[in-house]
Amino acid sequence: VLRDLPINLPSPQTSLPQHRLIGEVYGGYIIVECESELIFIDKHAAHERIIFDRLKSRGHDTMPQLLISPLILEPGKEDSALILENLGILENLGFSVDDFGNGALAVRQIPSEIELDSVPSLIEELADNIRFGNRPGSLGRDDEILSTVACKAAIKLGKASDVREFAPLVASVLSGEITHCPHGRPITFRLPKEQIEKAIKRK
DSSP states (O other), rough: OGGGGGGOOOOSOOOOOOOEEEEEETTTTEEEESSSSSEEEEEHHHHHHHHHHHHHHHHHOOOOOEEEEEHHHHHOHHHHHHHHHHHHHHHHHEEEEEEETEEEEEEEETTTSSSSGGHHHHHHHHHHHHEEEOOOOOHHHHHHHHHHHHHHHHHTTTOOOOGGGGHHHHHHHTTTOBBBBOOOOOOOEEEHHHHHHHTTOOO
C-alpha cells in the first residue's frame, strides 16, 4: 500500500475541481467523479511518475537503507561489469554495490523506496538500461534508470489498496501536476458524462 513506501506525495498548489473519490476497480484503477466526467487513474503509472519526479529532483540527497547482510547476486560477468562501471549512477540513487568475484555482486545498501525482493530483477533491468540507454525514442540512460527504480517502487497493479490513501495522488492528477508516466503513456482515461448518457439513450 502507499503508506508502506517512504514517499511524501506532493500537495498541489492550485485549487482542485470539485470531485468525489469513488473507489478502485480491478486492483489498479482509481475512479474519480467530477462534475462533467468520470476520471480513471492508473495508480501504478501515477505513483511511478511521482517517484520518478522526486528521484530526478532529489539529486544526491538519497535515503538509503543499509542491509544487515549483503545480498549476493549472480547476474553474470557482462552485467556485473556494466553495473560496476557505472557505480556512480547507482550510488546517487542510494545503492552500494561491490564486486564479489566471478560475475557476482554484493549489494550492501539499497534505496529506501525499494523492497529487498525486487533487487535481483531491478539490477538485471538496470544493466539493460545501461547497455541500451539513449536509444532513439527512449529516455536517456540516466532517466531510464530512474524510471526503472520508480517502476519497482511504485504500488503494483492487481494489489488492492485502502482508497483513503489515494487522496494526495488524486490531487496531483487533478491539479495537472502529473499527466503521463515517465515514458509518455497517459495516466488517466476520461469518460464524459454526456457519453455515458448517450450510451444508455438518455440523450
